[in-house]
Amino acid sequence: MTVPSELPGRLAAVTMDGDLPRREDVPTIFDELDYQMAVQAYLWSLPLVSYAQWRAVHRDLFGATDFDLVRYLTFRDRLGLITANATTPYILNFIDLSATGPLVIELPPGPTAGGVSDFWQREVGVMGEMGPDQGQGGKYLVIAPGVRPPEDHGEYRLLQSSGVNIMFGFRTLDPDPARAEALVDAVRIYPYGKSEATATRIISPEGRAWSGDQPQGLDYWQRLHEVYQSEIIDERDRFHMAMLRQLGIEQGRPFAPDERQRTLLTQAAAAGELMAQANTFAKRFEGSRYWPDRAWDLAIVLDHSDQRGNGYDQLLERASWFYEAVSFSEAMKSQTPGKGQAYLGAYTDGEGNWLDGSKTYALHVPADPPAKLFWSVTAYDITTRCLIDNEEQRSDRVSTDADLKRNDDGSIDLQFGPDRPVDGSPNWIQTIPGRHWFAYFRFYGPLEGYFDRTWKLGDITRTEPPTRT
Template sequence: MLSLVMALATAGLPDETQCAALASDPVAALAFATGLQGFTYGYPLVDLLKQQHNETHRIAPDQPVAAPVNTIAVYPHLLTPETQGQLRAANADTLYLNAWIDLSRGPVLLDVPAFGSRYYTLAFMDLYGRPYHLGTRTNRGAERRYALVGPAGGTVPTGYEAFRLPTDTAWMLGRILAADQADLADAKALAAKIRIQGTPGAPVSAAAPLQPFASLEYFVLLNRALRQVPAKPGETALMAQFDQAGFGPRQQFDPAALKPAEALGLGCAVRQGPKILAQRGFRPSRIQNGWMWSGAMADPGDDFLLRAEVARGGYVNAPEESIYPAAITDHHGERLDGSRTYRIRFAKDALPPVDAFWSLTAYDRTTSQLVPNPLRRYTIGDRTKGLRRDRDGGLSLYLSARQPAVGRTNWLPVPSGPYHVVMRLYLPRAEALDGRYALPAIERIAQ
């Protein structure tokens, strides 16, 4: 029996037949029920700790960034299918900066140069996946000095402004607008002037990628996270349930100490959890002309299913920073497919209302990743050079896998099969946030 437990802890999960038999064993069924709660609750914590490991170690020869904790890594390129790495639904408009912040030993100092009119944002994700922003919106591009402070506290040096985060581990994903490849050098020069001062982490070393969604390692990481983060009001009873199952904040989770039925139940929770999240899916708070958006995604509160789904989909910014309406169907309600040609037509003076920029990007429906195309155009928007206006002053954009009959000027190449599109509105104006402005429908114009 012990060999079965150890196999579950480090290798594969129970198969579907084993999971189907859970109800015949009350111990296994109870472990599954609590484990499923833990899987849903802990999804962002586990996913982010996995990502931290994979981005502070060299897990692949071609990985885009790797840097120690409390060190900024600047992506070498604007993202393309070849350079997007593990990022899901990545944008191709901005230069990315990546850093893992450890505040457990006191504040980490952040010095930011003057950006002037160039848009940028530094998004700090706490371990629950909630974003906190510094950048153009908060400081109008002025030079600033911040002290990042977590629950561990510490003294803020004179001349620094405290910027408080709810967990001592945080992920910083920065974005600096680059108009095109020619503008990339200037964006990189600014990125190089952003300084972080904190207790450095271990040097980058080679390691196998962490894959906690394939074993009981999921609960090892969740237990580690729950022992680190501050207790949250209203969650005492939930944490007590997790403690009873062995992975709560007052426990030291040990897969080898589990009874076989307990290991089976927790293993099936990890096996079934992703399917349950996928069935629940994204539930928008607003749908206009086929475009879906949820204002609750940046702060789901106690909706742990939504929080997990947001993390599974790739995390989001605060809505006042940017919103990402997405579409998976055309104006007939049929799924978008690269074999067809579509048009999105903006009426004159009805382009997306933003104070920074807007763009449209297409992703493979299954992987949420950019797909290569012969034009090497992965985004189209207000900075795309040479776009032609319609005769009445409107703007039509064309989506298809093959070049449309109207030519390539206003064409966004898309994957050849099923795909979805994301419209990015950075620094959206009030009418975009409250629904007074609606994006035009995606009109199918050819099979």
């Protein structure tokens, strides 16, 4: 007898020998088993590979060591940064605590916001105005899991990391460029007890092309293998590591997949990314749609920085956010009026169609958006999840823009499309024909009108393209 045709993939071709598959078809069944495990491992490992890829850029392209900082300041600097905002600078680096040992981070007093996270992008500690130093700065001592802190660590704020590999990053909040630069220059990173051993350099991308999105094909698995040569394995992840072991990814062994494994891993990366796209851009999470009659979703569906739900870990919620973005902190999904940020994402127009770079759209922003500090709208390329690399070299509009055109009632109408509006409106964001895009609406210091949903943002709607006479 033949296995019923409704079975998926390779299994549809398996022939039965009585109540067992033919012996010669057993390898086909194992191929399907290993392929399915690899697809699930892809979705599980998205945040880890994302940071591992970005670290490789810092190390191999920018030449940054564990003790340096890379500053992303210009539009071109940020073009490789997944869903970057285009309004505040990013200063960060990736550090392997197995190479540095206990690590000291000296943060100067001043208006900054930042912290440390592990490579699963779980928050380890908050620094700056939102952290325990409340903008007064100080010395932080970061130690790896299982490492005992030095006995004389009293002058340091201790951060016991949940991972061996970490990201330290912050933003300056001082509007004065000279003061902000002085804050960045005053940050120091060095091994514990060796304050004079290394200098902390501030490195610029200098306009070099780079990409921080997850690599494709075998390169994805190479990054995953590489980071696990120094990373601990959490109890929650041991089953996934068992899956990877069948595919040639294991601690202490080189990544040398045979031809069969290479084929399965390449296919699984492609299928996994397709599932990640659906999981991100067509969210099916309960409560993700912010207003029932609008096509705006909560961009961040994770509930907590530890990525844990009630009785389960937020596997698909995590995959959704970390396919389209990097980093998460509690402040990015604020529940306190006037504090932190809130992000809404639009992946379709109001009729449910993907946003098309060759077409024109409008977005009505009613008066008095509930944001204490400011709000912004940013458009991103769907493939890279990065700022749209358009001719204008601008992919956002911000409420603080001096040239933003406002209606008499205080509302604002924004336009998206490949061609500049005939009236030369400054409220336009340029898109690229042949490429899909999505948008974020960010509230900085969200207020009650956001939390109680009494203020309602318009949908992104199709309009007629501009005509010139």
